[in-house]
Amino acid sequence: MASTGMMTELPIQNRLCDRLRATARAAGALVVATGALVLVGWWARVELLKGLVPGAAAMNPVTAVCFVMCGVSLMSQLGKNRGAISSIGRWWALPVMMVGGLKLASHVLGWEFAVDQWLFAARTQEGGGRMNEMAPNTAAGLVFLAAALWFLGRERPEAVRLSEIFAMLVGLIALLAVVGYAYRVRWLYGLPAKMPMALNTALTFLVMAAGILAARPDRGLMEVVTGDSSGGLLVRRMFPAMVLAFVVAGGLILSGERRSGDLEEAAALHTVASIGIFGGFLLWCARSFHHADRTRRRLEEERERFFRLSLDLLCIAGTDGYFKRVNPAFCDVLGYSAGELLDRPFLELVHPEDVAATEAEMERLGAGQPTLHFENRYRCKDGSWRWLAWKTQPFDEEGVLYAAARDVTEQKEHALAILRLNAELMRQAARLEGVNQELESFSYSVSHDLRAPLRGISGFAQALEEHTADTLDPKGRGYLERVQQAAGRMGQLIDDLLKLSRLTRAEMKMEAVDLGRIAQELVTGYRAAEPERKVEILIAPDLWVRGDAALLRILMDNLIGNAWKFTSKHPAGRIEIGSTPEDGGKRFCHVRDNGVGFDKRYVHKLFGAFQRLHSQGEFPGTGIGLATAHRIIRRHGGRIRAEGEINHGATFGFTLEAAFEDP
Amino acid sequence: MKNKIILLVEDNPDDEELTLMALRKNNILNEVVVARDGVEALDFLFGDGLDSAAARKTMPAIILLDLKLPRMDGHEVLQRIRADERTRLLPVVVLTSSKEDKDRFESYSLGCNSYVRKPVDFAMFVEATRQLGLYWLLLNESPPGFPDFT
Numbered sequence: 181m182a183s184t185g186m187m188t189e190l191p192i193q194n195r196l197c198d199r200l201r202a203t204a205r206a207a208g209a210l211v212v213a214t215g216a217l218v219l220v221g222w223w224a225r226v227e228l229l230k231g232l233v234p235g236a237a238a239m240n241p242v243t244a245v246c247f248v249m250c251g252v253s254l255m256s257q258l259g260k261n262r263g264a265i266s267s268i269g270r271w272w273a274l275p276v277m278m279v280g281g282l283k284l285a286s287h288v289l290g291w292e293f294a295v296d297q298w299l300f301a302a303r304t305q306e307g308g309g310r311m312n313e314m315a316p317n318t319a320a321g322l323v324f325l326a327a328a329l330w331f332l333g334r335e336r337p338e339a340v341r342l343s344e345i346f347a348m349l350v351g352l353i354a355l356l357a358v359v360g361y362a363y364r365v366r367w368l369y370g371l372p373a374k375m376p377m378a379l380n381t382a383l384t385f386l387v388m389a390a391g392i393l394a395a396r397p398d399r400g401l402m403e404v405v406t407g408d409s410s411g412g413l414l415v416r417r418m419f420p421a422m423v424l425a426f427v428v429a430g431g432l433i434l435s436g437e438r439r440s441g442d443l444e445e446a447a448a449l450h451t452v453a454s455i456g457i458f459g460g461f462l463l464w465c466a467r468s469f470h471h472a473d474r475t476r477r478r479l480e481e482e483r484e485r486f487f488r489l490s491l492d493l494l495c496i497a498g499t500d501g502y503f504k505r506v507n508p509a510f511c512d513v514l515g516y517s518a519g520e521l522l523d524r525p526f527l528e529l530v531h532p533e534d535v536a537a538t539e540a541e542m543e544r545l546g547a548g549q550p551t552l553h554f555e556n557r558y559r560c561k562d563g564s565w566r567w568l569a570w571k572t573q574p575f576d577e578e579g580v581l582y583a584a585a586r587d588v589t590e591q592k593e594h595a596l597a598i599l600r601l602n603a604e605l606m607r608q609a610a611r612l613e614g615v616n617q618e619l620e621s622f623s624y625s626v627s628h629d630l631r632a633p634l635r636g637i638s639g640f641a642q643a644l645e646e647h648t649a650d651t652l653d654p655k656g657r658g659y660l661e662r663v664q665q666a667a668g669r670m671g672q673l674i675d676d677l678l679k680l681s682r683l684t685r686a687e688m689k690m691e692a693v694d695l696g697r698i699a700q701e702l703v704t705g706y707r708a709a710e711p712e713r714k715v716e717i718l719i720a721p722d723l724w725v726r727g728d729a730a731l732l733r734i735l736m737d738n739l740i741g742n743a744w745k746f747t748s749k750h751p752a753g754r755i756e757i758g759s760t761p762e763d764g765g766k767r768f769c770h771v772r773d774n775g776v777g778f779d780k781r782y783v784h785k786l787f788g789a790f791q792r793l794h795s796q797g798e799f800p801g802t803g804i805g806l807a808t809a810h811r812i813i814r815r816h817g818g819r820i821r822a823e824g825e826i827n828h829g830a831t832f833g834f835t836l837e838a839a840f841e842d843p
Numbered sequence: 844m845k846n847k848i849i850l851l852v853e854d855n856p857d858d859e860e861l862t863l864m865a866l867r868k869n870n871i872l873n874e875v876v877v878a879r880d881g882v883e884a885l886d887f888l889f890g891d892g893l894d895s896a897a898a899r900k901t902m903p904a905i906i907l908l909d910l911k912l913p914r915m916d917g918h919e920v921l922q923r924i925r926a927d928e929r930t931r932l933l934p935v936v937v938l939t940s941s942k943e944d945k946d947r948f949e950s951y952s953l954g955c956n957s958y959v960r961k962p963v964d965f966a967m968f969v970e971a972t973r974q975l976g977l978y979w980l981l982l983n984e985s986p987p988g989f990p991d992f993t
Binding site for chain 2: 623627629638643
């Protein structure tokens with residue numbers, strides 16, 4: 181991630197480097213071509229090819245061969261792939277080094293070691309009375325050039341530095357000669373007693389030096405030159421300016437003196453020209469630096485403002501275990517001043533239980549792996565602990581970590597609370613399960629064991645009655661009958677009680693149910709049971725709700741059954757079953773009758789089990805119908821309510837989840 | 844009809860008495876063998892004691908089986924009866940107090956021929972007994988080979 185980020189940040193620098201490498205390749209080619217042309221010149225006796233200026237010194241053919249080898253060396257060290265440097269090409273520099281070294285030695289020590297006469301020996305002897313030989317500065321230049329090429333292919337920084345230094349020495353020697361030619365100063369391009377360096381040799385040296393410097397634009401000193409720093413900008417702008425300024429100024433001084441012979445005038449012109457050109461470039465550079473600085477400062481301020489504004493905790497920490505910088509959020513969250521945070525190893529603030537994990541994480545960071553998510557607790561100044569979630573990026577070269585932390589204490593607490601609630605819920609569920617099982621076995625035993633004695637009571641009362649038929653008076657028989665009736669009623673109550681508890685235990689299967697259809701079927705049943713009754717029954721269409729069909733049938737049976745029962749004394753009974761939609765996908769259904777109604781004051785007792793508002797004689801029943809209805813609605817998550825008045829009928833309304841007929 | 848015997852499996856003496864009373868009331872005079880728990884019932888059916896089906900060389904025409912019994916409950920008795928070749932086809936009527944779904948489901952799953960809940964009211968109990976006797980002893984034809992022990 182980080183490395184691709186760096187790459188995309190510097191496209192301009194990359195383009196510049198590519199161009200420089202291409203330039204280096206072109207320089208190599210040019211040098212090879214020049215050397216070849218000189219050799220052709222020697223072979224074909226073309227003065228213009230041997231030396232640029234007819235009559236002046238020509239390039240020695242051996243020098244030309246050396247240049248060809250240097251050019252090849254440079255080109256072959258520049259691989260086809262961008263930036264790749266091949267180390268094989270440097271072997272081409274070795275013969276050049278030997279030739280140059282031998283010639284230099286012969287110059288210095290006065291040996292007659294005519295390396296430079298190996299080629300075209302006959303022709304180098306002819307000409308203007310002097311034989312052509314390799315100039316001492318040319319020999320030195322070749323040695324330096326070979327050294328520069330030799331070190332070019334090495335990876336170590338010192339080798340790169342050496343390569344650059346030798347290339348610059350070559351450039352300096354060549355520049356000396358070129359300037360000498362330009363200003364016609366003889367000793368600059370050749371020692372008095374010796375053959376001077378040819379102009380094309382000097383130029384070729386310059387090209388070669390430039391090519392070597394351009395070959396590795398991203399290493400050594402060239403890294404500064406091509407870099408996007410102010411230093412790079414300064415070099416890139418000032419170096420050409422400097423060359424131009426000096427050349428022009430030098431020219432001025434020379435031409436002035438030559439024209440008028442007046443050194444003062446020439447010096448004055450030179451001074452003014454230098455100051456003018458230099459000053460102009462200086463101002464130009466200064467302006468660029470000014471803008472660059474301003475932009476940089478603004479960016480720094482922006483970053484600084486965000487740093488201060490952040491709600492998250494931001495810091496730079498050293499691998500030595502100390503914070504180097506913390507943002508205000510750090511102080512706000514933990515309660516320390518920045519100084520207090522920087523003064524001690526941050527591990528001192530980490531919760532003892534988290535220290536080991538933190539140390540392990542630091543080790544990973546030390547190995548260069550970024551932290552994407554890590555949590556630990558920090559002690560606040562007030563002694564409390566805060567959970568921090570970290571994201572950290574190590575920067576090895578600088579020995580620092582950049583880290584952002586978020587206070588996740590509340591999330592942690594919420595998560596813990598949820599876990600606690602969940603556990604509590606599980607316990608509740610287990611408890612409920614236990615209660616349910618108990619209830620199950622309770623009703624099972626009620627069902628079996630509670631009824632058996634009643635059968636005994638009823639049966640033996642009957643037996644007693646028969647057995648004592650002759651001796652028992654009517655009063656005694658009446659008592660026995662009441663015993664039997666009581667037993668029968670208790671049996672009924674037990675059955676109802678079991679029915680009610682079964683409602684609570686039954687599994688529910690939720691589906692779309694049409695209450696209207698159920699009502700219709702029930703009504704058909706009531707009418708068949710009591711064909712003599714004339715009751716008007718209105719059932720609204722579209723009474724679809726979601727629920728358990730079996731339970732809802734029991735519900736409707738109880739409500740409509742009640743309505744049927746309590747309208748039995750009305751000459752024109754009327755029962756309405758309808759609904760209205762409610763918010764939240766609910767449906768409010770009602771069963772309304774015009775029967776005997778009930779006393780509003782006892783409405784709260786209506787839904788209790790075995791609660792009755794009418795006497796057994798008036799209307800039969802055990803009083804579990806509405807309790808049953810209430811339970812069924814409650815199991816469906818709905819509400820039920822009753823409205824009524826004595827002799828003005830009753831309305832039972834309940835809400836259920838609305839449903840739509842399945843297509 | 845007289846040679847058909849009834850096996851009543853009932854642990855509650857009151858219920859036993861009432862059942863016998865109800866049978867008498869309905870003039871069902873067949874011999875009633877009473878087993879007071881599941882083990883006794885199986886002893887009668889499969890044992891070779893003095894009073895056993897083997898000794899009498901006849902199987903009961905009908906078994907009236909209560910569910911809640913000491914030692915071995917009605918469901919297990921029913922399971923054993925159905926598992927044995929000799930009694931596999933024997934008519935068994937479950938006669939009990941409960942009408943819990945669980946009990947009914949289990950009884951029918953194990954292969955009872957009928958499930959009757961004893962009513963609390965004695966008059967209704969007598970009526971139920973009458974109908975049972977009428978149906979199982981008169982109307983209903985036994986499976987081949989019953990009740991004679993072949």
